[in-house]
Amino acid sequence: MAETTPTAPPKPTIKIDGREIPFEKGDTIIRAAHRAGIDIPHYCWHPGLSVAANCRMCLVEVLPPPGRPAMQLDILRWDPQKNEYVPQKKPKLLPSCQQECAPGMEILSESSPNVDEARAAVQELLLLNHPVDCPICDQAGECRLQDYWLEHQRSGKRMRQEPVHKPKGVVFGPTIVYDAERCIVCTRCVRVSAEIAKDPVLSIRERGNLGEVTVAPGRELDHDYTLMTEHVCPVGALTSADFRFKARVWFLRSARTICQGCSTGCNAFLDYDPRNNTPYRHRPRDNEQVNKFWMCDEGMLSYKRATEDRQTGALVGREDASAADAMEAAKEQLKGLRDDPDRVAIILSAQHSMEDNFALLTLARTYVGAADFFVSGKPLGRGDKILMNEDKNPNTHGVIALAGSTAGSDRPIAAPRPVADLLKGIASGKYAYAIGLGADVEVDAKEAKAALQKLRGFVVIASHDGPLTQAAHVVLPACAWTEAEGTYVNEKGLSQVSEKALRPLGDARPGWQLVGELGRALGFATGWKKLGDLRAAMPAELRSGKSQSNEAAPAAPVASAGAAAG
Numbered sequence: 001m002a003e004t005t006p007t008a009p010p011k012p013t014i015k016i017d018g019r020e021i022p023f024e025k026g027d028t029i030i031r032a033a034h035r036a037g038i039d040i041p042h043y044c045w046h047p048g049l050s051v052a053a054n055c056r057m058c059l060v061e062v063l064p065p066p067g068r069p070a071m072q073l074d075i076l077r078w079d080p081q082k083n084e085y086v087p088q089k090k091p092k093l094l095p096s097c098q099q100e101c102a103p104g105m106e107i108l109s110e111s112s113p114n115v116d117e118a119r120a121a122v123q124e125l126l127l128l129n130h131p132v133d134c135p136i137c138d139q140a141g142e143c144r145l146q147d148y149w150l151e152h153q154r155s156g157k158r159m160r161q162e163p164v165h166k167p168k169g170v171v172f173g174p175t176i177v178y179d180a181e182r183c184i185v186c187t188r189c190v191r192v193s194a195e196i197a198k199d200p201v202l203s204i205r206e207r208g209n210l211g212e213v214t215v216a217p218g219r220e221l222d223h224d225y226t227l228m229t230e231h232v233c234p235v236g237a238l239t240s241a242d243f244r245f246k247a248r249v250w251f252l253r254s255a256r257t258i259c260q261g262c263s264t265g266c267n268a269f270l271d272y273d274p275r276n277n278t279p280y281r282h283r284p285r286d287n288e289q290v291n292k293f294w295m296c297d298e299g300m301l302s303y304k305r306a307t308e309d310r311q312t313g314a315l316v317g318r319e320d321a322s323a324a325d326a327m328e329a330a331k332e333q334l335k336g337l338r339d340d341p342d343r344v345a346i347i348l349s350a351q352h353s354m355e356d357n358f359a360l361l362t363l364a365r366t367y368v369g370a371a372d373f374f375v376s377g378k379p380l381g382r383g384d385k386i387l388m389n390e391d392k393n394p395n396t397h398g399v400i401a402l403a404g405s406t407a408g409s410d411r412p413i414a415a416p417r418p419v420a421d422l423l424k425g426i427a428s429g430k431y432a433y434a435i436g437l438g439a440d441v442e443v444d445a446k447e448a449k450a451a452l453q454k455l456r457g458f459v460v461i462a463s464h465d466g467p468l469t470q471a472a473h474v475v476l477p478a479c480a481w482t483e484a485e486g487t488y489v490n491e492k493g494l495s496q497v498s499e500k501a502l503r504p505l506g507d508a509r510p511g512w513q514l515v516g517e518l519g520r521a522l523g524f525a526t527g528w529k530k531l532g533d534l535r536a537a538m539p540a541e542l543r544s545g546k547s548q549s550n551e552a553a554p555a556a557p558v559a560s561a562g563a564a565a566g
């Protein structure tokens with residue numbers, strides 16, 4: 001009997017405004033709609049948080065099954081002809097963030113006048129006591145109150161009384177400032193603290209229009225994910241002490257980058273102003289496989305490393321030098337290395353991209369004939385069970401995979417060893433030359449510098465200043481991750497591309513380009529002049545993969561990208 005392949009049963013569906021979409025068991029209407037790319041307006045719902053159903057912006061009309069009466073509400077509606085309120089009935093609307101889908105359910109969202117009226121009313125209610133300070137509010141340009149007013153209200157408020165006044169500029173902790181008058185009490189920040197950071201330090205006090213967020217007595221908002229409270233706040237109530245009043249979001253552009261703070265490799269947007277070539281902030285970029293919707297504070301603030309502690313010019317003997325003079329000096333320092341490949345140490349970098357490391361690996365294996373590899377990077381730090389990894393380098397796994405591959409060689413090569421082993425090798429007189437990538441070491445900086453300075457020739461290519469650049473005879477300045485496209489392999493082995501955002505600072509150039517030039521200066525035929533050439537030479541399994549991010553749209557200006565954050 002012929003075998004039949006079992007086929008998955010068709011998914012149950014619902015209809016929203018006549019469009020049929022599938023849903024998963026347990027989906028709420030808004031979640032199924034979100035997955036299908038249908039936007040139902042919402043404030044308190046967030047795809048990564050529990051359901052609070054308190055803002056009522058997501059109300060929809062669920063049609064009764066055939067033959068069953070609709071659930072009706074008795075209301076009083078103003079009749080201008082009679083000049084009085086008259087009793088009427090209208091369908092009871094349901095919050096789509098709380099209502100589970102049922103097979104065949106028919107829902108009216110954009111196509112129901114009852115829903116239109118309810119959304120306008122919710123908007124008017126939320127804005128009754130809201131200050132009209134958009135011109136000085138950091139959320140302007142990416143505020144849901146602004147966006148939804150335009151989409152669902154477009155009318156002035158009818159309340160003539162003085163609005164309720166509440167505390168402003170409340171310092172919640174080292175990173176967050178709170179404005180209770182702008183708060184719509186959606187509790188997203190409360191849920192981020194309790195559910196994501198596992199630290200229920202925020203709660204709501206009072207009820208109705210007196211409600212406001214408060215920090216637990218004796219505490220500050222100081223867990224490792226405080227900036228996520230600001231990120232999820234749909235209005236300008238929570239502002240980041242780092243970002244507030246620094247930039248208007250409509251001047252910013254966004255690049256899809258990979259956080260360099262640890263080996264988790266969280267997907268981020270780097271928001272920068274192209275006019276002054278300045279980065280202003282990180283925002284998480286949704287990726288179900290890596291960081292879901294979140295980033296830690298350390299990573300959120302690590303965008304600053306794009307400009308801080310940078311190696312922006314070439315150095316020869318710690319003195320500033322031109323790029324040409326530095327290359328000449330590097331050639332001079334390494335002139336004995338061709339005859340003595342066994343005495344050459346190669347330092348790959350867990351901080352630099354796959355492309356930079358592959359270029360150096362190829363120079364070492366194919367041309368120099370070196371076989372001793374080490375890896376530089378930041379020492380271990382604090383991790384948690386949420387996102388933060390103890391390994392504070394974005395590409396440790398990439399370097400291990402590269403060195404373990406046959407890239408640039410047909411000989412098996414030992415895995416790269418820590419810098420501590422290199423220092424021992426120098427002390428025993430095994431190494432006379434070294435070519436290195438990166439600036440940081442896992443060992444004591446003073447000890448490393450003292451040992452590395454004993455080398456006959458030591459050339460370093462690095463984007464930042466650190467113990468390796470401080471010990472090198474010649475330093476060639478490389479682009480930071482923000483200035484050149486590069487691939488990073490995270491702790492799970494996911495290969496992810498980080499886009500170029502900023503123009504390189506000073507004389508910095510892509511690390512792989514500098515390796516190619518160094519090779520040519522040493523008399524080798526290191527031919528790759530374009531990124532495409534280099535990537536084509538990489539073994540298929542290590543070639544830059546697609547970014548595995550969930551979002552498919554090109555990097556959007558922040559004003560619209562912000563709204564996509566849930």
Ligand code: SF4
Pocket residue numbers: 182183184185186187188189190213229232233234235237238
């Ligand atoms: S501060 Fe923002 S996130 Fe928190 S409850 Fe208020 S509006 Fe919601």
Ligand code: SF4
Pocket residue numbers: 259260261262263264265266291294295296297298299300387388389
């Ligand atoms: S967990 Fe690591 S990769 Fe993610 S944001 Fe924090 S530092 Fe960056």
Ligand code: FES
Pocket residue numbers: 041042043044045052053054055056057058059095096097098
């Ligand atoms: S999003 Fe449904 S009630 Fe707020």
